[in-house]
Amino acid sequence: MKQNFKDFKANIKNKHVAIVGLGISNTPLINFLLKFGCKITLFDKKNIEEFTNYEIKNFNKLNIKFVFGKNYLNYINNFDYIFKTPSIRPDIYEFENAKKNGCIITSEIEELLKYCPSKIYGVTGSDGKTTTTTILYNLFKISGYKTWLGGNIGIPLFEKIEQMNEDHKVVLELSSFQLMNTTVSPDVSIITNISPNHLDYHKDMNEYIECKKNIFKFQNESNTTILNDDCENTKSFENEIKSRIRKFSLKKNVSSEIIENGAYLKDNELYVLNQRLFSKNDMKIKGEHNLSNFAAAILATIPEVSSSTIKEFAKNFSGVKHRNEFVDTINNIHFYNDSIASSPTRTLATLSCFDRKVILIAGGYDKNISYTPLINGVNKIKKLYLIGSTKQKIYDVFKKYTSDIEILIFDDFKDLIFHAYNNAKENDIILLSPASASFDMFKNFEDRGDTFKNIVKSIKASK
Incomplete structure (x- = not known):
């Protein structure tokens, strides 16, 4: 309370x-x-x-x-x-x-959750947090609500608490670090998915999952939790949740419960609460994971945001920086920046957005997670460039499971990108999607993405 x-x-x-x-x-x-x-x-x-x-x-x-x-x-x-x-x-x-x-x-977040007079919408998960949070924030904002954005993104909000009232909306992106040991949950909680992540910080996968559960653990019957029904981990939380549950799924066959009270995909059309909203092809941002992000955010906003507002926003939303962000095309070679991808599942989701094989740049800080899942994207990788602390771990995984992909290892980020460009063929895609954190070589993932974009600019300037 x-x-x-x-x-x-x-x-x-x-x-x-x-x-x-x-x-x-x-x-x-x-x-x-x-x-x-x-x-x-x-x-x-x-x-x-x-x-x-x-x-x-x-x-x-x-x-x-x-x-x-x-x-x-x-x-x-x-x-x-x-x-x-x-x-x-x-x-x-x-x-x-x-x-x-x-x-x-x-912590600042703990006290905000305790004392904020506004309705709080919290988003957590291993992948898709920032995009889902950004969609949610913008849908409320363009609908005329005074909306505050905080947590992992936006601004520190606790110092603004005396400016907030009951009619405002507060949207928070919450990491497992921020949720660890919290004793208050948001009014509306979204869990995008759960997969191995941050095991350099957490004692084990179980602790990581338990931290994520704090986003709903202290809710009551008047609150709402939104779950990804396509993720086995989030699906397993259902019996522990005291609040109302809404689910989203992109599977072909969904339960009657999801049809009536959730979001689902049917014939490439997104339905929410059994009402058609828009076609998958209408979305400016591509990828099924982004469709899931939209589904989760929309479930949190209905009925406070109109269907027409949602449809228009979906047509125009181009995504968030460093998340499969188109950078430039140089001599018909295309560069994409997905520096946010600090786990294999995130890289796999980005690979699925492309209709052909890409030249993948991966590797970075080691969060003590397995890279074996990356093999599931082997049919989307034309050539693999590796760098950073995890380069050997990723190399060992690919060498164990496949011999079809050329793998090159570099120590210098700039040299790697220039080599990838100089050896690319016409219409190739060069994708930075590291499947690893950035802290071995960069200040953060933004620094890594900006460095990548600046090197691409220098390549263009040299032509």
């Missing part, structure tokens, strides 16, 4: 608060908490030399304390609240010890 924000202000007033990790969401949080008289200490594992003079001056100007460096968490005690960044596990020794001393461990 939602709590009154006045209670938060009363509880946090003049308290000693630790902010762990100077992330995107925690920077504005500092300014927000200072309004309530909080005594703030910022903790970050970076050394002080890694911060700019501007940042250090700003910390001093705000009159906050800061603890930096390798052993920064050794000093995290005697606080009333700890706001942690999602990338740090909540069960580390230092946090467990602080809890024993009466400290409340929380």
Whole structure:
């Protein structure tokens, strides 16, 4: 049940608060908490030399304390609240010890879920979160609702909470990191799918799944959960859900329950609540996974968004940057940027969008997941270029299961892309879809995608 924000202000007033990790969401949080008289200490594992003079001056100007460096968490005690960044596990020794001393461990997202007066729509899953969240946000926005976008995308929203009211819509993309140990669920929850991911962070696949379940675990009968009926993992959640369930499926034969209360595909037409909405061919963005993303988002918006608005949006929505994004054509060789693909399932979904074999660029940071599923896309790969920490793992999988694909391994990203272009044939497609995270060579997946696009620009400039 939602709590009154006045209670938060009363509880946090003049308290000693630790902010762990100077992330995107925690920077504005500092300014927000200072309004309530909080005594703030910022903790970050970076050394002080890694911060700019501007940042250090700003910390001093705000009159906050800061603890930096390798052993920064050794000093995290005697606080009333700890706001942690999602990338740090909540069960580390230092946090467990602080809890024993009466400290409340929380996060910007956790507090937003507790106190936000608006209806919250949360989206999680292994693939398709950002696209589904973006569709949902835009459908509400163009329908005239005051809509806020946050979580993994958008802006940090907790500091905006006093500007929100019951008539607004809040749309959140939620990762397993953000959902871990949360005790509040959104009003409407979407789970796009569940497949192995982030096993470098989670203890095992079971923990990863349990974190995802928090998106519906604390709902009640008045709430809604939207499930992918084509995914065995999400399908298995049904008996644990207390709220109303709506399902979506692209299979040929669906249950009467989905026909009446869900979304399904029939003769290439998308039906929602047994009403035809639009043809698969009407969508500007291609791929069955994107049709699933639309189905999930639409189920969350009906009846608050009209059918005509949905149809028009589907015709014009071209997708989100770094998600099978067309980059350029140079001498009839086509470049696509799918840098967001940090898992095999995501890469397979993108490969399915193309009507012919592609030159695939894959590899990156190792999240301790299996790359064997990539073999399911072998009939879509003409040539495979590998780079990054996972290059050997992916190479070993392909060498074990097939000898039909030429595989090339590189250490330099620019050299790889130039080689792929110089050895491509007319009308070839060069696709960056790494099936791996980016952190071994890049700041994030956006940095990787932008680097790819800039190299493509340099190829064009050299011609």
